[in-house]
Amino acid sequence: MHCGGGFMTLLLLMVTRDSETCFSRPNISAVEGEPFYLKHCSSSHTSENEETSVRWYKSSKSNGRTELNPGSSPRITMYDNTLEFWPLELEDQGSYFSQMGNDTQERTLTVTRRNIHSCFNEKQVTSKPVGVEKVLEIPCTNDYYQKRIKKTSLYKNCEKLAEDNSSLFMMKNAEFSDQGFYSCVFSVYHNGKFYNITKTYNVIVTEGQKNMAPVLIGPKINYVEVELGKTVQLSCSALMNENDIIYWSFWKEMDQFSNIQEEGKKTWISEGKSYASTILRIEKVKENNLNFSYNCTVVNQEKTDTSTFILLRKASKDDIPGDIFTGGMIVAILISVVVVCLVIMGIIYRVDLALFYRKLMRRDETLKGNNCHNAETSYFMMKLVNPIGKH
Incomplete structure (x- = not known):
């Protein structure tokens, strides 16, 4: 490395951490031709009496779920609770299940093709924004393969x-x-062969400026319709500074929300602005997951912003939506009122209607002999009876 512009570039030897963090992500993407591994994350609820060995399965549409073992492929090895690929190939794409006792975990692995025209794959890049004259760090470490x-x-x-x-x-x-793409290439030795693992950062240098007030994107209250037994993901995004904190919080008692898992923060840059998102994954929604407030909060020294997500039971397809039911009832009542009014008016003005009908049809069955005089007399007598009856 070199020194330039009054700023020192340091090249330091990193110390390997004694413990490795286990991330149980449902969707994983990796590059063909590189070593890769899947790890079963031990659950805190696992009993000491349960089986401690891990069984691995791969699921496909053609063969269903099949158990994996070292004889499944010369590229696959198993070490403790880890499934290793030496290296990963396109045919390894699919869903993987790991089982330890009663604990089963599922992951979907997507394998992308290697870009033969570049030293890194554009789909496997981590954005790293940094302000000008701020400290830029590029850590080239790999905890799992460090010893190899x-x-x-x-x-x-x-x-x-x-x-x-x-x-x-x-x-x-x-x-x-x-500014540019920084790639850390690790050369790993295994069974007499060397394999390369690449980790790439996209360093974006921005103008130096004061921290902005973070703000969450979207409504403050979000109602999400779900079906019991289905898995739902609540996504929360924010416009925020690099060092701001975004996290999920919700009321919890007696571990009744053990089916909830918060995924790590993802960051990106768009039009010179820094964004981040986090996902709350709720496996197999239960009754006690409904009608509770799941709060997503972004915070820094200047401001705190919170959005609330509430799960509601999704209406059955056989149910009539509330707005349609209400509108239908109003129309039915109005029609009933109109029909009743027409009947009453018909009773009150029945004679007038009869004479109008006969005049309209130009026929009068009473015009025989003296019946014409009788019909007119009857009509005027009824007109007189009504006022007399009122007195």
């Missing part, structure tokens, strides 16, 4: 910057010229 790494190389836009027999760590004050 024989060489680590650091590239910028596919041009080599540094190389070491272990891990690399670049740290400097950011300049606009530092």
Whole structure:
């Protein structure tokens, strides 16, 4: 490495951590041709009397769920609670299940093709925004394969910057010229062969500015219709600074929400602005998951913003929607009132209606002999009776 512009670039040897963090993500993406692993994350609810060995299964439409073992493929090995691929191929794409006792975990693995025209895959890039003159850090470490790494190389836009027999760590004050793609390439030795693992950062240098007030994207209250027994994902996104915190919180008592899992924060840059999102995954929704407030909060020293998500039972297809039912009832009542009014008016003005009908049809069955005089007399007598009856 070199020194320039009054800022020092440091190349340090990293110390391997003693413990590895286990992430149980439902959807995983990886690149063909590189070593890869799936790990069964031990549950805190696992009993000491339960079986401690892990069984691995792969599910496909043609063969259904089949158990995996070291004889399934020369590229597949099993180590403790981990399934390893040496290396990963396109045919390995699919759903994987790991079972330890009564604990079963599922993951969907997507394998993307390697870009033969580049030293990294564009779909496997982590955005790393940094303000100008702020500290830029590029950590080239890999906890899981650390003991098997024989060489680590650091590239910028596919041009080599540094190389070491272990891990690399670049740290400097950011300049606009530092912007670009930084790839850490780990050379791993296994069964007499060397395999490369690539981890790439997209460094975006932005103008130095004061921290903005973070804000969540979307309504403050969100009602989500769900079906019992189905899995739902609540997504929360925010416009925020790099070091702001976004997290989920919800009322919890006696571990009644053990089917809820919060996924890690994802960040990206759009039009020079920093965004982040986090997902709350609720497996097999139960009754006690409904009508509770799941709060997503983003916070920094200047402001706190919160959005609430409430799960509601999804209406059955056989049920009539409330707005349609209400509108139908109103129309039915109005029609009934109109019919009653017409009947009453018909009773009151029945004679007038009869004479009008006969005049309209130009016929009068009473016009025989003296019946004409009798009909007119009857009509006027009824007109007189009504006023006399009122007195």
